[in-house]
Amino acid sequence: KAGVTQTPRYLIKTRGQQVTLSCSPISGHRSVSWYQQTPGQGLQFLFEYFSETQRNKGNFPGRFSGRQFSNSRSEMNVSTLELGDSALYLCASSSLRLLRSSQETQYFGPGTRLLVL
């Protein structure tokens, strides 16, 4: 079974631009979560999508948004890019087969490395 895939793998943007990142979860997985990883702050949760709805959200400004499609694929968008948005953006998927979805394993993709100049 193929793993989580993310595109593009690398991206360079300038301040003020916007960017859209894409994530395809493991086949059959319905939950997609996004994380930002930086040397200074580590891995931080952005949001989780399930059944095309945002179910959980971290403490990021509204410039960070996302969506999920009916096939569970997800995109995240960052508008008005700032230098501090340079990071590795990671997507993770979960199957949510368990009744208690808080105990489902997340599997990560390779990430998209975004550099804002």
Add this chain to the structure above:
Amino acid sequence: GESVGLHLPTLSVQEGDNSIINCAYSNSASDYFIWYKQESGKGPQFIIDIRSNMDKRQGQRVTVLLNKTVKHLSLQIAATQPGDSAVYFCAENINNYGQNFVFGPGTRLSVLP
């Protein structure tokens, strides 16, 4: 609270020795924990998980211990190999409805030949 502060501890072990990586988690209500391994340029890779109704779980060469009294997790790697060199993160799911994992700062494991 959220896990912040990026002093990245480093653990150096001799090849063949056992490694123990420790992690303190933040939320006493968290009921699910995962250890991840991250190699340079890659996303975190699942190693082993444990639910709060357990205090120990074993995998292939790895064991996770959970002490809920002091909110402490540890990852034990037996017969450490050069390929084990990476950054190891513990993660707790702080949300009882859905997925919202808080990650520790990570520990860099270096395996010496």
